[in-house]
Amino acid sequence: MSSIAGPGANLARMAGGKILRPGPALIQAARPLASPKRAEGVYPFQWNYPGPNSRMAMPNGSVAIPQIVAPATSATAEILPNGGYQVPEGYRLVLTDILLGAFAADWMPGSGQLSFTVVVVYSTGPRNVEFLQNITYPLGFQGYPFPLRGRLEFAPLDVLQVMLTNTGIPTPAASDYAYAALNGFTYPTTESA
Numbered sequence: 609m610s611s612i613a614g615p616g617a618n619l620a621r622m623a624g625g626k627i628l629r630p631g632p633a634l635i636q637a638a639r640p641l642a643s644p645k646r647a648e649g650v651y652p653f654q655w656n657y658p659g660p661n662s663r664m665a666m667p668n669g670s671v672a673i674p675q676i677v678a679p680a681t682s683a684t685a686e687i688l689p690n691g692g693y694q695v696p697e698g699y700r701l702v703l704t705d706i707l708l709g710a711f712a713a714d715w716m717p718g719s720g721q722l723s724f725t726v727v728v729v730y731s732t733g734p735r736n737v738e739f740l741q742n743i744t745y746p747l748g749f750q751g752y753p754f755p756l757r758g759r760l761e762f763a764p765l766d767v768l769q770v771m772l773t774n775t776g777i778p779t780p781a782a783s784d785y786a787y788a789a790l791n792g793f794t795y796p797t798t799e800s801a
């Protein structure tokens with residue numbers, strides 16, 4: 609009659625009857641792997657403060673306010689040039705400040721005539737950035753961008769675009785334009801938390 613051996617007995621038989629038990633030295637050696645400090649990465653809090661390998665990023669641009677052509681009720685234009693700002697491969701982008709505005713004689717900030725939306729394009733498609741969509745008033749003013757509090761971070765190869773939508777100025781003057789600047793920094797993904 610044979611007895612059914614459990615997993616422990618099978619392991620003991622495979623080890624030749626010797627079970628290795630971790631001693632105090634092995635436990636001490638593994639302790640740094642379990643430390644919460646290990647999860648912080650090489651440079652802790654990289655998303656709040658530029659680290660030693662970070663690079664400044666300030667994608668910006670301006671565009672003439674698009675004319676609304678009948679029968680359309682709105683017109684859209686992309687403010688950042690060349691399809692937007694692409695986060696470099698191997699880096700993450702931390703957005704710290706933003707500057708959005710327009711110079712137009714007929715524009716009343718907050719009226720809804722012009723609105724700004726920051727869009728991020730992933731490999732799966734575009735999505736509006738939280739809290740930065742359909743903004744009808746300027747953020748910041750010349751020389752002083754609006755600070756963004758908290759962690760607003762983008763992955764490698766994400767593309768950031770700033771879209772302007774004109775719904776209330778049918779024929780803008782030739783000198784009317786909108787502008788945007790995204791201020792922040794990039795850092796290597798190997799230093800991320």
